Amino acid sequence: MREPALAASAMAYHPFHAPRPADFPMSAFLAAAQPSFFPALALPPGALAKPLPDPGLAGAAAAAAAAAAAAEAGLHVSALGPHPPAAHLRSLKSLEPEDEVEDDPKVTLEAKELWDQFHKLGTEMVITKSGRRMFPPFKVRVSGLDKKAKYILLMDIVAADDCRYKFHNSRWMVAGKADPEMPKRMYIHPDSPATGEQWMAKPVAFHKLKLTNNISDKHGFADVPPGGGSFFFGGGSLHLYLSQAPGKWERGTILNSMHKYQPRFHIVRANDILKLPYSTFRTYVFPETDFIAVTAYQNDKITQLKIDNNPFAKGFRDTGNGRREKRKQLTLPSLRLYEEHCKPERDGAESDASSCDPAPAREPPASPGSAPSPLRLHRTRAEEKCAADSDPEPERLSEERAGPALGRSPALDSGSPPRLTEPERARERRSPERGKEPAESGGDGPFGLRSLEKERAEARRKDDGRKEAGEGKEPGLAPLVVQTDSASPLGAGHLPGLAFSGHLHGQQFFGPLGAGQPLFLHPGQFAMGPGAFSAMGMGHLLASVAGGGGGGGGGGPGTATGLDAGGLGPAASAASTPAPFPFHLSQHMLASQGIPMPTFGGLFPYPYTYMAAAAAAASALPATSAAAAAAAAAGSLSRSHFLGSARPRLRFSPYQIPVTIPPSTSLLTTGLAAEGSKAAGSNSREPSPLPELALRKVGAPSRGALSPSGSAKEAASELQSIQRLVSGLENQRALSPGRESPK
DNA sequence: TCTCTCACTTC
């Protein structure tokens, strides 16, 4: 092994792993933690967020060019490739995941009825600079885990399609192509890792996860409030950010306003986060949890639903004495009269209702049981629209999305929780345009009627709720439908990490190294809760880094508190630099994990930035690069592989590198083809040629896309950057006394 | 569209 490989091997060491390997000098570690380190490898996400020219020959050519450039430059970047060298693997032996998964996890979405209600209207989630929680909260119940085994539970939110939306005429409709994706993060449940028994004991809530649109830095570094920090982990990042409130660690996932997203839940059987990259991810998607991110609510019905169900919005309820009502009373005499008329009844009806309780199910006809999931259905079409033409097509999408609800009369009307005054309020506070919304004006009757209807609806919705729960919804289990048909939105290339099966309801998707079924669902970036740190014994490292001062800054006293649960020591608290402190971990991890976010038609999330670099590096590996190039030339290996698989389970290893395919490609067919083509698949523990291929396709080509005429040059330049970085690390390592290069 | 402040709520 060449020296560089050793260096890279050291880099592969996870900064949060304790104890720090002898061959990984803290100086190098700190260097890696320097904010400047990461950017050096990064490309502007926007640049990468472009469709790949062609996953086939073009990719191969670009990869070849990169390889040539690398060779010419004499760069020692092989170790930065996607596959850890054998020695490296040996050194990480202890990090290998459990061998076979003997458990059979089942995941159920909590408050499904509530989600369903929102889903029918096209759920909106407010995103703010400081971050907003999801509502309804994403909460799942897990069963079937090995009680003794430890698991890491994660969640991420990925783009559901590559469209941008607008709310027009009370409907959500496609408004064009999606903006470049924001840096993606994976949120590791703060209790991770914990035993199966612990996870199964109670619902697993991800309510701490916050949604934000706050990225002040395109590289994803500054997207944290003052005092925040990011941990780059394996090419992605272990992203944490500190809220401005000392002592509070918060996690944020960056979303684009007016874009649709799909939360995903992952179960990883691993007792250490270090094993994450080598472990099998089982991913669960609940179609009813998709939503459109907004900075301000668009759909009054959603607003009202939230107000009615979110405890924190109680002040806005009709029954409350919140400002909203008070204001109204001051400004709207007619409403005041109306409310006086309704109040007693409303009070009676709601006084006891827990705001957290699932709201009544609504509009039976729109129930998922009777029709394809709106999400699935519409997404496919929307996708077509997006791909072909971003011209909005007013009716279709929203109809599909909202089902009968928006199509004819407001769902709220016939079904349920619409509050009596909602329409009036809407008119009052919304622009004239909104007031004209057909659905609203058509559906809302006179006060009296509304009132009566509401009563009926109240009664009805209970029934419906029961029915829904008991009938078409597979009560209790497997709420998610993932299907094999290409109509599946997730399968249509938008949520590449998923495998779809007609009978696989909301069940897991394994990404497969061995099976050769890459599950491209693993974001390379993670956000973690404090608990996770402690559990993983990373506290001391954080402290070290922070204390080391170098790149560190962890954020002040708050840091300590925040990580406190995480065992962050005094050292960390001592570091009060508010600057972000990215930790660069390992290129190969990056390669494997960094790609995974869904990339629509080549819209690469941040991690791809790394990939580009890694890809170039990978090309320096003669053996693998050749194979990769060949594979790339062969074409269509794509992230849709998983789709082609009818097998209910796909073993997924984050080391798999996804490849993008033209948006128009049929996932199903591509997947099938791909499956065949990669039949020679590798074992999940071994480096597979696929990653290389992926790297080329994802990395090199994208570079090519950036600068079609100078991809080789760029690659060379990129590689030189890498070389500088690597040599920098090497130097630091060399300077570090008492450190022997592992051989 | 987005950001900020506000009054209100929960915890």
Added chain:
DNA sequence: TGAAGTGAGAG
């Protein structure tokens, strides 16, 4: 008691 989470509404 106060931090934090809400939507409204102004700008």
